[in-house]
Each structure stands twice: as C-alpha cells, then as structure tokens.
Amino acid sequence: MLDNNLEAKENLNPENTSSGNGLNQEIETILVIDDSPTNLEVLYTTLADAGYEVLVEMDGISGIEQVENNPPDLILLDIMMPKIDGFETCRRLQTNPLTKDIPIIFMTALTDTVEKVRGLKLGAVDYITKPFQQEEVIARIKVQLKLRGLNLELDKQKQQLEERVKERTAELSEALEALQKMQLQLVQSEKISSLGQLVAGVAHEVNNPIGFISTNLYHADKYAQDLIHVLKLYQQKYPNPDSEIEEVIETVDLGHISHDLPKMISSMRLGSDRVRGIMQSLRNFSRADGLEKKLVDIHEGMETTLMILQHRLKSQTYRPAIQVIKEYGNIPQFACYPGQLNQVFMNLIANAIDAIDEGVEGSNWESEKSKLFTADNVLSTPLICICTSIDRENVTIHIGDNGKGMESEIRDRIFQAYYTTKPEGKGTGLGLSMSYQIITEKHGGTLECISSPGKGTEFIIKIPLGK
Ligand SMILES: Nc1ncnc2c1ncn2[C@@H]1O[C@H](COP(=O)(O)OP(=O)(O)OP(=O)(O)O)[C@@H](O)[C@H]1O
Ligand SMILES: [Mg+2]
CATH class of the missing domain: 3.30.565.10 (Histidine kinase-like ATPase, C-terminal domain)
Structure with a gap:
C-alpha cells in the first residue's frame, strides 16, 4: 500500500530533470487520483522514474482538496471511483477558476469510446488507456505539460503586453490632454488677438468719417454764426421788411432757429468728440x-x-x-x-x-x-x-x-x-x-x-x- 503523498524526489533521474515543458527548469508535479493501489503503484514508479514529482490521492474529494492546497502541473484522473467519480471530480475542478487551467488526463478502459468523449467534453485535455503503456503515458504527459508551459508563458506575455499597452495608453492620454490644453489656450489667445484686431480695425474705419464730421462741424458753426450775424444786421438796418418776408420769418420761427442752431452744432461737436475719444481708447485698449x-x-x-x-x-x-x-x-x-x-x-x-x-x-x-x-x-x-x-x-x-x-x-x-x-x-x-x-x-x-x-x-x- 502506498502513502497518500508519495514524494519522488529521491527517485529523480538527473537526466530527466529538465524534461517537461522545457521552459521552466523546476521539477513538475503530477497528481494521480485513482482508487486502485495497483494502478497507483505502476504510475508512481513510471512517473517518478521519468523525473516527475508524484502526488497520489485515492478518491475525488481528497483529490480536489489536494489540488486546491498544492496545485500540481497535471492531473491523472481515474473514472471509476467510490464517492464521486472521475467525471464529477473533473467537473468540479473545471468550475473552480483556481483549478480549471490545470490539465487533466483521464484514465479509461481501452474500448470505452463513450467515456473518452464524455471526459474530453468535460474539459479533460487527453486520455490514457488501461492497461498502461509506459512510453505512451510519458509521451502524452510530456505533450500536455509542454502545452501547459507554453500556455503559461503565453499568459505571462499577454499580461506583460497588456501592462505595457496600459502604460502606453496612459502616456498617450496624458499627452493628448496636454495638447488639448495647449490648443484651447491658443484658441483663447487667438480669439483675444483677433478681437483686438477687429476693434482696432473698426476704430480705424470710424476715425476717418468722424474726423471730417468734426472738422466740418467747426466750419458749420462758424458759417452759422456768420449767417445769423448777417440776418440780425439786416433786421437792424431794415426793421420793416415786406409782408412776404415777414410771413416766412414767422413760419420758420427765425428767433428760435438763430437761438438753437449754435447750441445744436456745439452739442454735435461734443458728440463727435466723444466718439473720437471712445475710438481712441478702444484703439489703446486693443493694442498688442x-x-x-x-x-x-x-x-x-x-x-x-x-x-x-x-x-x-x-x-x-x-x-x-x-x-x-x-x-x-x-x-x-x-x-x-x-x-x-x-x-x-x-x-x-x-x-x-x-x-x-x-x-x-x-x-x-x-x-x-x-x-x-x-x-x-x-x-x-x-x-x-x-x-x-x-x-x-x-x-x-x-x-x-x-x-x-x-x-x-x-x-x-x-x-x-x-x-x-x-x-x-x-x-x-x-x-x-x-x-x-x-x-x-x-x-x-x-x-x-x-x-x-x-x-x-x-x-x-x-x-x-x-x-
Ligand atoms: N467675483 C466672483 N464671484 C464669485 N465667483 C467667482 C468670481 N470670480 C470668479 N468666480 C468663480 O471662479 C470660476 C472661474 O472663473 P474664471 O474667470 O477663470 O472662469 P469663468 O468666468 O467661469 O469662465 P471664462 O473663461 O469665461 O472667464 C467661475 O466659474 C466662478 O465660479
Ligand atoms: Mg471669467
């Protein structure tokens, strides 16, 4: 009878220590779950001789416990067992995220096609048939361990790649953010300077007409005063004009006009001076x-x-x-x-x-x-x-x-x-x-x-x- 946890270290064949997946140099562990002591002994010897560390369990429940506590690199699983059979054991291992990636190889009777198919459907990676052909067992195990090693390596690289992509993405989004900031700042300062240009342009355009309005207003003021002076002189020298002239003087209210016109002109001058002042300060304000x-x-x-x-x-x-x-x-x-x-x-x-x-x-x-x-x-x-x-x-x-x-x-x-x-x-x-x-x-x-x-x-x- 074998102990439940047979260690095979003392049986190591030095030539085989680097077998297995070839990607990591550690000794690979294989868990054999089988209720038959004869099978266990045969497999134990075969596997230990091939350089693997071998763990054994005699039923599904203890097998699952062992896998959870001490995950092996590969599981050899018998189908016909007391308590829970190999299929149920396989199903439970496959549903646990911690154990589902460990490859399982079924051990079945040579002729039982239905069992083989069912096992593979449940997630087993391969099967070996009883009675065991030593070389076949080792060959199949090696293939599966190699595959698992490659898968692990692939996962590792995928993870590294994801991390690098994440880092790069963070760098890129930081750079993008900085660019957006700069762009907004440019837009803002461009907006300000184009507004300044617009204001300066308008101020310039308005300045010319306002210039001649105020120059002409100066002359208009003088002319109006001269005209009013002439009118007043006429009224003095000829105090009794004919009736037609008198009528017109009354209709247009000459007294009011001669009183109001100079005031109007001076308020127009005030207005145009104000516009000039505003334009000047707008130009000052918007100068670069x-x-x-x-x-x-x-x-x-x-x-x-x-x-x-x-x-x-x-x-x-x-x-x-x-x-x-x-x-x-x-x-x-x-x-x-x-x-x-x-x-x-x-x-x-x-x-x-x-x-x-x-x-x-x-x-x-x-x-x-x-x-x-x-x-x-x-x-x-x-x-x-x-x-x-x-x-x-x-x-x-x-x-x-x-x-x-x-x-x-x-x-x-x-x-x-x-x-x-x-x-x-x-x-x-x-x-x-x-x-x-x-x-x-x-x-x-x-x-x-x-x-x-x-x-x-x-x-x-x-x-x-x-x-
Ligand atoms: N005098 C204030 N009283 C109360 N809150 C203020 C006052 N000045 C600024 N804030 C607050 O500070 C914030 C930022 O002001 P800021 O001038 O930078 O941007 P903004 O006015 O929101 O937008 P804009 O770029 O158009 O000026 C405002 O949104 C407002 O909440
Ligand atoms: Mg603001």
Missing part, C-alpha cells in the same frame, strides 16, 4: 503689447474696460443697474504690459457682473435683494468697487463685488485652468488662470481672492514697481 513694458496710466484701461462692459452694468429686467464705486489713488504712469493688464481688468469685472447676476438669477430682484450682503442692515444695491493705491513698493488694485460669493472649495480652485462653475458654452474657465499668469509671471506680482457665500468677493492685485 510689445516685448517691452510701457509707461501707462492704468486708470485709462480701467475706464475703457468699464465702457466696454457698460451694456452689462446697466439695469436689467431682473436687477437694477450695477453701481460702480471708484476710488482711484493718485498713481503716476508706471511700466507694465497695458494690453494684458486690461485683459485682467476685463476678466475680473466680467466675473463680478456674472456673480451679481447669479446672485439674483432667475428671480425677481425685489424678493431676492435681501440675499445680497448688507452693511448696517441697509439693503444694498448691486455694487462693484474699484480701488487703486500706491505705496513705495507696489501698485495695488482692489476689485470687489457684492455678488453671490464662493464656497472655500470653489475659491481654492478658481486659478486652475478650465475650472468653471458656469454652464457649458458660457464660461471657459480660463479667465482667472490667464489673469493669474499675467499678474504673477508677466508682472512679478500677486493675485489674491477673498470670498465667502453671501459676503461677496474681492480680488487684490499687487504689482511691484520698477520691475
């Missing part, structure tokens, strides 16, 4: 910054920004006009990139207007205005405060609003590129990240934000002088 910093008055840029945003500041159906409170310090011209600073002002003020609008969104101002923060319990109107100052080191610009404010989770992320809480198509989430870059990198300054829900928001720009 060169490589060098320029000496400018930042209040000019601020005023133009407010002018451009005028249509958004004025009263809307859902809220009254936003009051802009300006406290401009006495700041001399200083060196900066004015075009870029204007971009920053534009972004901050546009955001402030958005925050005020979102604070009263979709509701009637009267019932919602209490949501805006109040000072001394006085209900406040929508406000934007712009305050500038200068000390020895810095120019400081505060831009505050009493809009909806931000939770700290939002405030922590506002300078990240593409971070936006606005609906798709409304915000790109680039405004503040670009502004941050302009202030910190281009001007060596700082951009800070103080905000909490219901308390409004304040941005503080500090730009060092002489940098």
Whole structure:
C-alpha cells in the first residue's frame, strides 16, 4: 500500500530533470487520483522514474482538496471511483477558476469510446488507456505539460503586453490632454488677438468719417454764426421788411432757429468728440503689447474696460443697474504690459457682473435683494468697487463685488485652468488662470481672492514697481 503523498524526489533521474515543458527548469508535479493501489503503484514508479514529482490521492474529494492546497502541473484522473467519480471530480475542478487551467488526463478502459468523449467534453485535455503503456503515458504527459508551459508563458506575455499597452495608453492620454490644453489656450489667445484686431480695425474705419464730421462741424458753426450775424444786421438796418418776408420769418420761427442752431452744432461737436475719444481708447485698449513694458496710466484701461462692459452694468429686467464705486489713488504712469493688464481688468469685472447676476438669477430682484450682503442692515444695491493705491513698493488694485460669493472649495480652485462653475458654452474657465499668469509671471506680482457665500468677493492685485 502506498502513502497518500508519495514524494519522488529521491527517485529523480538527473537526466530527466529538465524534461517537461522545457521552459521552466523546476521539477513538475503530477497528481494521480485513482482508487486502485495497483494502478497507483505502476504510475508512481513510471512517473517518478521519468523525473516527475508524484502526488497520489485515492478518491475525488481528497483529490480536489489536494489540488486546491498544492496545485500540481497535471492531473491523472481515474473514472471509476467510490464517492464521486472521475467525471464529477473533473467537473468540479473545471468550475473552480483556481483549478480549471490545470490539465487533466483521464484514465479509461481501452474500448470505452463513450467515456473518452464524455471526459474530453468535460474539459479533460487527453486520455490514457488501461492497461498502461509506459512510453505512451510519458509521451502524452510530456505533450500536455509542454502545452501547459507554453500556455503559461503565453499568459505571462499577454499580461506583460497588456501592462505595457496600459502604460502606453496612459502616456498617450496624458499627452493628448496636454495638447488639448495647449490648443484651447491658443484658441483663447487667438480669439483675444483677433478681437483686438477687429476693434482696432473698426476704430480705424470710424476715425476717418468722424474726423471730417468734426472738422466740418467747426466750419458749420462758424458759417452759422456768420449767417445769423448777417440776418440780425439786416433786421437792424431794415426793421420793416415786406409782408412776404415777414410771413416766412414767422413760419420758420427765425428767433428760435438763430437761438438753437449754435447750441445744436456745439452739442454735435461734443458728440463727435466723444466718439473720437471712445475710438481712441478702444484703439489703446486693443493694442498688442510689445516685448517691452510701457509707461501707462492704468486708470485709462480701467475706464475703457468699464465702457466696454457698460451694456452689462446697466439695469436689467431682473436687477437694477450695477453701481460702480471708484476710488482711484493718485498713481503716476508706471511700466507694465497695458494690453494684458486690461485683459485682467476685463476678466475680473466680467466675473463680478456674472456673480451679481447669479446672485439674483432667475428671480425677481425685489424678493431676492435681501440675499445680497448688507452693511448696517441697509439693503444694498448691486455694487462693484474699484480701488487703486500706491505705496513705495507696489501698485495695488482692489476689485470687489457684492455678488453671490464662493464656497472655500470653489475659491481654492478658481486659478486652475478650465475650472468653471458656469454652464457649458458660457464660461471657459480660463479667465482667472490667464489673469493669474499675467499678474504673477508677466508682472512679478500677486493675485489674491477673498470670498465667502453671501459676503461677496474681492480680488487684490499687487504689482511691484520698477520691475
Ligand atoms: N467675483 C466672483 N464671484 C464669485 N465667483 C467667482 C468670481 N470670480 C470668479 N468666480 C468663480 O471662479 C470660476 C472661474 O472663473 P474664471 O474667470 O477663470 O472662469 P469663468 O468666468 O467661469 O469662465 P471664462 O473663461 O469665461 O472667464 C467661475 O466659474 C466662478 O465660479
Ligand atoms: Mg471669467
């Protein structure tokens, strides 16, 4: 009688140690499950002589346990056994993911075709027939072990390949993301510069006609005054014209005309001067910054920004006009990139207007205005405060609003590129990240934000002088 776990190490034939699959040099283990001691002995000797480590079990249940605890490289399985037969043992091994890949070779009677087919259908890889032909047994086992080795190797390579593909995919998607970011940034800056070009072009086009309107208005004013002078002189020298002239003078109300015409002309001149001024500031606003910093008055840029945003500041159906409170310090011209600073002002003020609008969104101002923060319990109107100052080191610009404010989770992320809480198509989430870059990198300054829900928001720009 054999022990249940016969080890064959002492029977190793050195020449056969590297047999088996040839891919790994370890001794391969074969588990024989058979209730016949005679069969076990024959197989044990044959296999051990061939250099395999041999384990034996005498019934299906212990066989399965053995496989689970100590997985062999191959299983030789008898069909006719007490408790559970070979088919059932095979079925159970095949349904367990941990054991299903271990090749099973059935041992059947030579003539029993039905059994062979059934075994193969259940997932066995091969069969050997009793009585055993030693060489045939070894040959079949070698083929199956070789196949298993190749399969294992294939699995390993597949896994390595999958890992490499995964790594590569991660690298690629990272690169793609970076490209998309860059592309968006390009689109954004292109948009800004083409908008600048458009504004500059329109300003240029308007400048010519406005130029001759105001020159002609100057002459028209002079001519009108001369004409009125002549008329008055006529009236003095000939106080009694004939009735036809008197009638016309009355119908056209000459007194009114001579009083009103000079006023009309001077208000037209005022208007055309204003248009010229606006055009000039639009041209200044949209000019491209060169490589060098320029000496400018930042209040000019601020005023133009407010002018451009005028249509958004004025009263809307859902809220009254936003009051802009300006406290401009006495700041001399200083060196900066004015075009870029204007971009920053534009972004901050546009955001402030958005925050005020979102604070009263979709509701009637009267019932919602209490949501805006109040000072001394006085209900406040929508406000934007712009305050500038200068000390020895810095120019400081505060831009505050009493809009909806931000939770700290939002405030922590506002300078990240593409971070936006606005609906798709409304915000790109680039405004503040670009502004941050302009202030910190281009001007060596700082951009800070103080905000909490219901308390409004304040941005503080500090730009060092002489940098
Ligand atoms: N004054 C403010 N009050 C409240 N929230 C603000 C204010 N300014 C910015 N935010 C928040 O910061 C986010 C990011 O602002 P940012 O200007 O970078 O992008 P955006 O305004 O959403 O889009 P855009 O690129 O069109 O400017 C906003 O979506 C908003 O949630
Ligand atoms: Mg914005």
